[in-house]
Amino acid sequence: MGKISNSTLNKVLLRTQGCQFAHNYERMQSLSLTYCFSPVLEELYKDAPKEQRVAAMQRYLEYFNTHPIAIPFILGICTAMEEETDEDQKEAVTGIKTSLMGPFAGLGDSMLNLTWFPIAGSIGASLCVDNGSLVGPLVMFLLINLLYWPLKYFGLHKGYSMGLDLIDKGGIKIFDRLGNLANVLGVVVVGCLIPQTVKLTTALQFSLGEGDPLSLQAQFDAVMPYMLPVILTFICYKLIKKGNGRNTAQVIVGLIVFALVFAAIGYYTPIKIFA
Numbered sequence: 047m048g049k050i051s052n053s054t055l056n057k058v059l060l061r062t063q064g065c066q067f068a069h070n071y072e073r074m075q076s077l078s079l080t081y082c083f084s085p086v087l088e089e090l091y092k093d094a095p096k097e098q099r100v101a102a103m104q105r106y107l108e109y110f111n112t113h114p115i116a117i118p119f120i121l122g123i124c125t126a127m128e129e130e131t132d133e134d135q136k137e138a139v140t141g142i143k144t145s146l147m148g149p150f151a152g153l154g155d156s157m158l159n160l161t162w163f164p165i166a167g168s169i170g171a172s173l174c175v176d177n178g179s180l181v182g183p184l185v186m187f188l189l190i191n192l193l194y195w196p197l198k199y200f201g202l203h204k205g206y207s208m209g210l211d212l213i214d215k216g217g218i219k220i221f222d223r224l225g226n227l228a229n230v231l232g233v234v235v236v237g238c239l240i241p242q243t244v245k246l247t248t249a250l251q252f253s254l255g256e257g258d259p260l261s262l263q264a265q266f267d268a269v270m271p272y273m274l275p276v277i278l279t280f281i282c283y284k285l286i287k288k289g290n291g292r293n294t295a296q297v298i299v300g301l302i303v304f305a306l307v308f309a310a311i312g313y314y315t316p317i318k319i320f321a
Contacts, residue, residue: 050086050125050206057085058121059202065114074111082117086125098133105140112147113154118198120146122205130209158193166190168239175243244275249318 061082068077166189174182251259
């Protein structure tokens with residue numbers, strides 16, 4: 047078997063863009079994985095008997111499910127192993143493929159779905175929240191793909207060039223550290239965006255004899271600026287966490303009802319609780 051060409055690897059990379067198109071609840075991403083990897087198998091087995099070509103395809107039609115960003119990395123390692131192993135050793139390829147899908151699924155969710163995507167979305171939303179500019183969605187799209195594409199490209203090529211050595215040298219631990227750093231970065235960015243995107247102040251004032259009334263908002267600002275936005279964000283976070291993210295729509299509807307009720311109170315009565 048000859049060395050896989052860069053053009054074949056790039057075909058695999060492009061095909062991974064559609065790795066969710068044939069998702070099903072029996073074998074999850076197996077059909078898409080086979081489609082993505084078929085250029086490698088076609089090059090490796092172009093002169094092999096039909097039985098071997100069929101068996102090679104069937105190896106990748108088994109159950110498989112991981113984060114889409116991890117598929118190129120796993121396929122890169124599988125490519126190196128397919129080159130180096132004989133036909134009676136192919137169970138090792140299947141074993142590595144199956145053993146990697148679980149850890150990388152959790153890693154992709156924590157680094158991307160739960161960290162980088164919210165960061166990119168928050169930055170994009172902050173750019174269009176006041177004027178509805180299209181710059182916000184474009185910035186979000188660019189931020190996501192500026193991380194997405196390099197990870198997939200280098201994951202595929204490094205996975206192929208280094209093979210199992212990347213795992214043996216602690217590659218998984220490096221990804222774990224990157225995941226921890228990404229989580230810290232996500233917390234910092236979201237914290238910085240709270241004062242810009244969450245607008246909540248109180249209009250309550252208390253008259254203490256003669257002189258200017260005491261503004262409750264001024265007292266809050268003296269203790270901790272943006273106290274009310276932080277409290278509201280924390281309440282929403284606890285509610286969403288309690289529902290494991292399944293009650294996000296209910297939390298949003300609750301915020302809308304909350305705003306409408308207190309807006310009506312301020313409009314129809316002399317009592318203004320929130321500004």
